[in-house]
Amino acid sequence: MSHTLNIPMIDLPRVHQPYQQELDAAILAVVRSGQYISGPVVHNFERQVSSYLDAPVFGVGNGTDALQIALMVLGIGPGDEVIVPAFTYAASAEVIGLLGATVVWCDIESQNYNVSADSVEALVTSKTKAIIAVHLYGQCANIEAIEQAAHGIPIVEDAAQAFGAVFTSGKYKGQKAGTVGTFGTFSFFPTKPLGGLGDAGAICTKNAELFQSANSIAKHGQSSKYVHDTIGVNSRLDPIQAAALTVKLKYFEASINAKYAIANRYKEALTGLSGIQLPITTDYSTHAYHQYTLRVKDNRRAELALYLKNNGISTMVYYPMLLSDQQAYKHWGSDIELTQARMATEEVLSLPIDESLTLIEQQYIINAIHDFFS
Numbered sequence: 001m002s003h004t005l006n007i008p009m010i011d012l013p014r015v016h017q018p019y020q021q022e023l024d025a026a027i028l029a030v031v032r033s034g035q036y037i038s039g040p041v042v043h044n045f046e047r048q049v050s051s052y053l054d055a056p057v058f059g060v061g062n063g064t065d066a067l068q069i070a071l072m073v074l075g076i077g078p079g080d081e082v083i084v085p086a087f088t089y090a091a092s093a094e095v096i097g098l099l100g101a102t103v104v105w106c107d108i109e110s111q112n113y114n115v116s117a118d119s120v121e122a123l124v125t126s127k128t129k130a131i132i133a134v135h136l137y138g139q140c141a142n143i144e145a146i147e148q149a150a151h152g153i154p155i156v157e158d159a160a161q162a163f164g165a166v167f168t169s170g171k172y173k174g175q176k177a178g179t180v181g182t183f184g185t186f187s188f189f190p191t192k193p194l195g196g197l198g199d200a201g202a203i204c205t206k207n208a209e210l211f212q213s214a215n216s217i218a219k220h221g222q223s224s225k226y227v228h229d230t231i232g233v234n235s236r237l238d239p240i241q242a243a244a245l246t247v248k249l250k251y252f253e254a255s256i257n258a259k260y261a262i263a264n265r266y267k268e269a270l271t272g273l274s275g276i277q278l279p280i281t282t283d284y285s286t287h288a289y290h291q292y293t294l295r296v297k298d299n300r301r302a303e304l305a306l307y308l309k310n311n312g313i314s315t316m317v318y319y320p321m322l323l324s325d326q327q328a329y330k331h332w333g334s335d336i337e338l339t340q341a342r343m344a345t346e347e348v349l350s351l352p353i354d355e356s357l358t359l360i361e362q363q364y365i366i367n368a369i370h371d372f373f374s
């Protein structure tokens with residue numbers, strides 16, 4: 001390849017460029033308002049997200065807190081087991097340990113990297129108190145199948161990576177990721193589908209009592225000012241983040257559509273290459289393309305990643321190691337083989353798919369991949 005471009009996984013300043021002035025103004029308005037904790041900017045964002053998701057939502061400090069607070073409301077503690085996939089980001093599991101409960105690792109489906117309902121079925125015991133169904137890479141886990149396997153055990157949807165994904169069949173058809181479980185939790189980490197300019201997150205539940213408890217726990221367990229009914233945490237959505245997120249929510253559908261277009265071009269150009277498997281869209285969910293993740297066959301992932309790097313193209317491996325192999329978590333086990341999860345750690349490779357990726361840049365990435373396999 002002749003001319004080398006430099007293509008990061010995501011270029012946030014460039015993503016923000018079309019509405020940078022709006023972002024600047026929204027943040028400056030908070031700076032000048034004197035209202036730095038809670039207040040109308042936060043409430044307005046919460047209303048808008050609730051309306052977008054068609055389910056009640058409130059903001060918290062980040063997606064990890066959102067998960068922890070959901071588990072606290074469910075009363076998870078020592079002696080309880082929580083099932084979580086071994087192939088996900090650490091946060092999905094660490095909150096279980098933080099509350100003194102026991103992690104039980106489940107496997108994933110080979111097609112979409114999400115919780116395998118069959119593996120959940122094999123792991124449920126009388127001690128199982130919750131299942132964390134991660135919607136990895138932007139696609140919904142099969143919540144209906146997991147529900148059937150879980151026999152009434154609460155499901156917490158970890159929708160950190162799947163804001164905007166939609167269930168497309170079955171009883172949840174038309175509903176959005178994070179709105180159908182007992183709880184849904186979101187991260188607005190800057191690179192996430194809806195990303196702030198720092199840490200931020202949200203919790204969703206359609207159960208008014210659970211909503212009230214979670215909202216109270218996020219604010220020091222208080223029911224009214226200086227009245228504390230339960231032990232809580234300090235996890236409030238920051239008004240500056242809420243201001244930025246309100247602007248970004250306006251452009252969110254456009255960003256999803258831009259990612260669809262990029263994903264479609266990747267699909268058209270890379271279908272048929274025998275060394276890779278492209279992401280598969282299941283028949284029960286849209287794909288929000290938080291990541292565009294290939295499987296690289298024949299043990300050639302590192303070689304391909306290096307070839308792309310040498311041509312200025314960034315890639316990432318989400319995730320190179322099973323959580324069950326991590327030093328911090330390996331004292332927790334599983335009664336099943338984590339075959340698909342392990343295979344995924346060895347084969348996945350994510351390509352750049354931010355909405356500001358240009359046609360020229362994408363063609364350059366596509367050409368590089370073809371060159372590698374030719």
Ligand SMILES: Cc1ncc(COP(=O)(O)O)c(C=O)c1O
Nearest residue numbers: 062063064089091092160187189
């Ligand atoms: C699947 C998953 N769960 C939870 C989190 C935690 O979110 P946060 O970084 O906002 O705490 C993340 C993001 O990093 C994630 O990818």
